[in-house]
Amino acid sequence: MTLFSKISDAVKSRFGGRSADNTQWPFVRGSYYVADSTAAVVVITLGSDKLARDLAALGTRGLCMTCPLAGSRGDIERLAHTLITNLSIQHLLCVGDDTKDSVALMGLKALFTEGGDFDGALHAAGRSKMRLTVADVAALRKQVQYTDMHGCVELDKIVARVTQLSSNAKRGTTGFVAPNGNGKGKDVDAENRVIAADNLTHELVEDKGGYFRISVDGQRLVAEHFNGKDERLRIIEGRSARSIYLTLIRNGWVSRLDHAAYLGSELTRAETALRNGTGYSQESAASD
Numbered sequence: 208m209t210l211f212s213k214i215s216d217a218v219k220s221r222f223g224g225r226s227a228d229n230t231q232w233p234f235v236r237g238s239y240y241v242a243d244s245t246a247a248v249v250v251i252t253l254g255s256d257k258l259a260r261d262l263a264a265l266g267t268r269g270l271c272m273t274c275p276l277a278g279s280r281g282d283i284e285r286l287a288h289t290l291i292t293n294l295s296i297q298h299l300l301c302v303g304d305d306t307k308d309s310v311a312l313m314g315l316k317a318l319f320t321e322g323g324d325f326d327g328a329l330h331a332a333g334r335s336k337m338r339l340t341v342a343d344v345a346a347l348r349k350q351v352q353y354t355d356m357h358g359c360v361e362l363d364k365i366v367a368r369v370t371q372l373s374s375n376a377k378r379g380t381t382g383f384v385a386p387n388g389n390g391k392g393k394d395v396d397a398e399n400r401v402i403a404a405d406n407l408t409h410e411l412v413e414d415k416g417g418y419f420r421i422s423v424d425g426q427r428l429v430a431e432h433f434n435g436k437d438e439r440l441r442i443i444e445g446r447s448a449r450s451i452y453l454t455l456i457r458n459g460w461v462s463r464l465d466h467a468a469y470l471g472s473e474l475t476r477a478e479t480a481l482r483n484g485t486g487y488s489q490e491s492a493a494s495d
Contacts, residue, residue, distance in 0.1 A: 232244055232289075232292060232293055232383040232402070233272075233289045233292070233293075234289070234292055234383070234385070234386045235285050235288050235289050235292070236285070237274065237282070237285045237286065237289060238256070238259075238274060238275055238276075238277075238282075239272050239273070239274050239289070240259055240260055240262075240263035240264075240272055240273045240274070241263070241271070241272040242263045242266060242267070242270045242271065242272055242273070243268075243269075243270060243271055244271060244272070244293065244295070244383075244404060245271075245295045245381055245404045245407055246268075246269050246270055246271040246295060246373065247269055247271065247295055247296060247297040247298055247372070247373050247376040248269050248270055248271055248296075248297070248298045248299075248300060248369050248372050248373050248376075249271050249272055249273070249274065249290065249296055249298070249299050249300070249351075250262055250270065250272075250273045250274070250299075250300045250301075250302060250365065250369065251273075251274050251276045251286075251299065251300070251301045251302070251303070251311075251315065252273060252274070252275045252276070252302055252303040253275075253276060253301065253302070253303030253304070253311055253312060253357060254275055254276065254277055254278070254303065254311070255275055255303045255304075255360070256275040258273075258275070258302070258303055258360060259273035259274060259275040260273070261362065262362065262365060262366075265362070265366060267366050267369050267370065268370065268373065269369055269370060269372070269373020269374070269376075270369050270373070271293070271295065271296055274286060276311045276315075277311065278309075278310035278311045278314075279310070280310075280314070282311070283311060283314045283315065283318065284338065284339050287318065287339055287343065287344075287347055288339075288343070290347060290350070290351055291343065291346050291347050291350060291351075291384070292383055292384045292385075292386075293383055293384075294350075294380040294381055294382050294383070294384065294401070295380070295381045295382075295404075296350065296351055297350065297351060297352060297372075297376045297377070298351065298352050298354060298372040298373075298376060299315075299319070299351050299352070299353050299354070300354045300356060300365070300368060300369060300372065301315055301353070301354065301355050301356060301357050302356045302357060302358075302359045302360065302365050303357060303358075303359075303360060304357070304358050304359075304360050312357055315353065316353075316355070318339075318344065318347065318353075319347075319348060319351075319353035321348065354368070354372065356368060381403075381404055381407060382401040382402060382403050382404060383401065383402045383404070384400070384401055385400045385401065385402050412463065412465070413435070414461060414462055414463045414466040415435075415462050416459070416460050416461050416462040416463075416466075417432055417433050417434045417435065417440060417460065418432075418433050419431060419432055419433070419455075419470060420433070420489065421470075421473050421474060421477050421487075421489045422477070422487070422489070423477055423480060423481050423487050424444075426446070426481070427444045427445065427446060428444065428445050428446070428447070428448065428451055428474060428477050428478060428481060429442060429443070429444050430442070430443040430444075430451050430455070430470075430474070431443075432455075432460060443455065447478055448471065448474035448475045448477065448478040451474055452467070452470055452471050452474055455467075455470065473489055473490065476490075477489075
């Protein structure tokens with residue numbers, strides 16, 4: 208088995224499933240190949256399962272999932288519900304050259320066009336158990352931007368557009384809007400409950416307020432504050448993580464939420480080491 212086949216099989220293991228405990232996205236059953244559930248771009252391949260599978264197997268950075276969307280109304284509405292339950296998704300890219308059935312393409316255009324008549328466009332496509340409400344459509348249009356490249360089947364061109372869309376995506380929210388806890392009733396019956404992604408990574412942006420070196424000295428925690436020129440501004444000492452990070456926040460010495468979260472985590476680790484009499488070494492904040 209080739210490396211490409213192994214990757215393809217691994218991606219395909221995520222196909223069509225829905226977790227029994229409703230804690231793994233996608234929550235709605237459908238034809239999906241998930242590459243990175245926290246990425247910003249979804250690609251629709253207009254009925255071509257092979258193209259969807261091949262794209263997902265490439266592992267392109269920024270690609271969330273691919274979907275060989277069929278022409279039924281139910282498939283389109285399931286896709287819409289799947290998109291709005293993933294807060295990371297910002298772009299939907301339509302590719303593929305399926306010209307035999309234009310229902311999917313017509314439905315997508317109506318769905319993402321302001322003032323578009325989705326019901327009218329898919330009147331002949333039958334009824335669906337997952338009907339979209341006006342609020343669903345409004346939420347989808349606000350969250351996801353539609354890009355039409357139908358007719359394109361060249362992998363290199365599609366990958367280039369995915370990379371472009373991903374790089375231009377604003378830094379959005381992450382997490383999954385979970386369905387109801389017991390899984391009964393409709394496929395999507397979302398409450399205000401968000402499941403955090405397990406595979407999130409984060410590159411810490413430089414804090415204008417400076418950076419901190421944390422250590423343990425005797426019976427005290429120490430946070431040395433430096434500016435961008437590596438000049439030490441002050442030394443903050445305390446007996447608990449809480450006393451130090453509240454001091455940093457209240458004095459305005461931390462200007463970013465991600466930096467504050469990192470410092471809170473590190474100070475807690477240092478306090479635990481101090482209480483247990485074990486060694487402490489500060490971890491890098493480069494990709495928390």
